[in-house]
Amino acid sequence: MKISEAKAKELAAQALKARENSYCPYSDFAVGAALLCADGSVYTGCNIETAAFNGCCAERTAIFTAAAQGKREFTAIAVAGAGRGSEPDFFCTPCGVCRQVMREFCRPDFDIILTDGKDIKAVTLDGLLPMAFGPDSLE
Incomplete structure (x- = not known):
């Protein structure tokens, strides 16, 4: 993990x-x-659903909000998920679409901090999306 454990815990709290x-x-x-x-x-984000089932995940909401403000360099993201009204009790990982969006903006060693509400677990983008197709694949 490239960020401190204290910073990772702070991000996890913000995701919660x-x-x-x-x-x-x-x-x-x-x-x-x-x-x-x-x-x-x-930048924080949450999932937003529609009746047509074409909403946006929390990770993409955060990334797109930051990108819309001109940000292009990201260090880490924390993710927390569970049933509405319930506290997380497992490490919720980003979906495949979110992983691909992360690969567009982030390097393979980008830190993804997962929290179950009590503990944190750090993984890299490359660990969740090995052999990814990204911008450098088009060079």
Whole structure:
């Protein structure tokens, strides 16, 4: 993990807090994310669902919000997910689409911090998406 354990725990706490804004009336599964930018700023996101089942995950909400503000360099992201109204009791990992979006903006050694509400677990993007197709694949 490239960031300190204290910073990882801080991001995890922000991801847990971001879950409170989740709009998940169809899946009843609330996810929050906290994205750490290279400049130290943090953008949070939550999952937002629609009746047409084409919503956006918490991780992409955070990344797209940061990107819309001109941020392009990211250091780590924390993710927390569980049933709406329940506290997390497992390490919720990003979906495949979110992993691919992360690969667009992040290096393979990008830190992904998972929390079950009590503990944290750090993995890398390369660990979750090995042999990824990214921008460098087009060079």
